[in-house]
Amino acid sequence: MKNIARVLFNRNMLMLYIVNFLLADPAIYVFFLVTVASLFGKYNYFILAIIIMIGRLFILPNFYNWFVKFAKDKYIQDFLFALRHSLKVKLLVAILSPIPFIIECFILFHFVESDFQKLFEGIITLYIFSLIAGLLGSYIVLFIWWYIEDKTKNRKFIK
Secondary structure, three states: OHHHHHOOOHHHHHHHHHHHHOOOOOOOOOOOHHHHHHHHOHHHHHHHHHHHHHHHHHHHHHHHHHHHHHOOOOOHHHHHHHHHHHHHHHHHHHHHHHHHHHHHHHHHHOOOOOOOHHHHHHHHHHHHHHHOOOOHHHHHHHHHHHHHHHHHHHHHHOO
């Protein structure tokens, strides 16, 4: 148990959590800014929300490219290698990454319902919204970034 806690809460893992949940998934900031913009008619907050939604797309590619060189922990290096090269890990991350966004939405909008069909319909909609303002969109951009990076490296290697 002590080893598991040491792996989950070391410096590198905490940095990974902070970047993923506070910077690459700014849904709570976007909800707040859009709400303020619609309630008070301050459209500069709406523009700021759009800038945050676009800017967060480039956080993960830059962070992970830097983090591969920085992190010396074996588990993180294995995770980053598997995330970059394994289709199964990419699919698992793509399926699980909207969960923080869904939890934030349920907390913010009080979607506590006992009817599972309405809950399921809401989750599908939130997965789609997670592409726009959540962690799923950031990971999709990260995977596209890595694909383009690998293709350009292969092209340079062939020439």
